[in-house]
Amino acid sequence: MADATLQSLLSTKAALDLGLISQADFDAVKNAFLRAQQIKAALDVGLIKPEDYEETKREFLGALAGGIAPASTAGSKGAAAAAAKPPQPPPKPPMHRVPSNPDVPTNIPKMGGIKQLSQGTSMSGIAVTEDAVNLFYLMRLKATYKWALWQVDDSGQSVVIAAVGDKQSGWADFLAALPDADCRYGVFDFDFTTADGQKLHKMIFLNWAPDSARVKSKMMYASTKDFFKSHLDGLSLEFQASDLDEISEQEVGDAVRALKRG
Numbered sequence: 067m068a069d070a071t072l073q074s075l076l077s078t079k080a081a082l083d084l085g086l087i088s089q090a091d092f093d094a095v096k097n098a099f100l101r102a103q104q105i106k107a108a109l110d111v112g113l114i115k116p117e118d119y120e121e122t123k124r125e126f127l128g129a130l131a132g133g134i135a136p137a138s139t140a141g142s143k144g145a146a147a148a149a150a151k152p153p154q155p156p157p158k159p160p161m162h163r164v165p166s167n168p169d170v171p172t173n174i175p176k177m178g179g180i181k182q183l184s185q186g187t188s189m190s191g192i193a194v195t196e197d198a199v200n201l202f203y204l205m206r207l208k209a210t211y212k213w214a215l216w217q218v219d220d221s222g223q224s225v226v227i228a229a230v231g232d233k234q235s236g237w238a239d240f241l242a243a244l245p246d247a248d249c250r251y252g253v254f255d256f257d258f259t260t261a262d263g264q265k266l267h268k269m270i271f272l273n274w275a276p277d278s279a280r281v282k283s284k285m286m287y288a289s290t291k292d293f294f295k296s297h298l299d300g301l302s303l304e305f306q307a308s309d310l311d312e313i314s315e316q317e318v319g320d321a322v323r324a325l326k327r328g
Contacts, residue, residue, distance in 0.1 A: 081288040084306070087281050170227050177203030188293035190286055192218060194225045199297045201227055205255055206269055206300050209233065213240045216251040216294070218286050225251070225294050237315040244310070247278040249287040251294060253301070256322050268302035268322050271295060277308050 082092040174197050187193045204210045212235040217228040228250060229243045240254050252272035259265050273291055275284050295301065303321060307313045 081285050091281050174200040176200055177207055188290040190289040192290045194294055194297055198225050198227055202298045213254040241310055244274050249279050249283045250274040258322055269300050271301045271304045273306040275308055
């Protein structure tokens, strides 16, 4: 298979190393990958048709985009079974998701920033919308919002704005906006006072991946996080959490103040 599928397998391994998926989930994806490699070998020597190979490749990619594919027995019997499998109709496009916050801003003015929004995608093929990037700089440069959340849209193609918190919002409001069973990226403009009385603030990044989130979601967010963050200049700290107890306001505040002392 092509480099993109190998990169997807490596992304899955990274998710395993971060504890976002189980060993069984990774083994299932790896088995699907190895099976596809064997089908590719059969294609190269003319034992199966190109369209049968493409169907098998889609099956592997489906393990990453739509859930873990079931493991199968590798070998010539597996190749023959794949070749005999009739083509499947394409999946129906997902319905548009209504934002979790009806006041999510749109058509945000371009705020610039050190880096310009690239036209590329992450290794998982997910892009970042212009509004998603401009919102961060609106927070950083104009302090228009106290916090924001971003999500991967239902099509699995773009990082978009999910929710925002006004200037009066606090850490508790930020945590309350995190979903119980899905992942999110978040940024909070954290205010604090130093030992010598200085009032400062730091932009902190949160990678939220609760245990109850689907494996599909954890894998997409894990493989897209660094690409999304590459557009956000000015972040001071990153936190990763699967439970709210891991990111109490006290613990986060202590980490921010320790950063200032360093």
